[in-house]
Amino acid sequence: MAVPRKLKHLNLFNDGNNWQGIVESLTLPKFTRKFEKYRGGGMPGAVDVDMGLDDGALDTEFSIGGTELLLFKQMGKATVDGIQLRFTGSIQRDDTGEVQAVELVVRGRHK
Secondary structure, eight states: OOOOOEEEEEEEEETTEEOTTTEEEEEOOOOOEEEEEEOOTTOSSOEEEEEEEOTTTTOOEEEESSOOHHHHHHTTOOSTTOEEEEEEEEEEOTTTOOEEEEEEEEEEOOO
């Protein structure tokens, strides 16, 4: 019987600051794709044309314990890639003990 892998030892580096013990949870991006129907002349039916990622497909959410002044300061960033967040942790299987290090780096703005 296999046991699912669980994310453990989550940590966040925000603008180079170590937020170990502050970040509580992380929701990964959904990576959903956007398709458009296309039916050209002589085609008996429509086909889906890949238009890239869906709106909101790269949205990442995280929660922290308490209030951090840096988040409010970063709300004023004007550029689309003004903030870099680096999440680190490990994915572990409790049945085999197998551990795999993971790292997620995202750039963007806070909503």
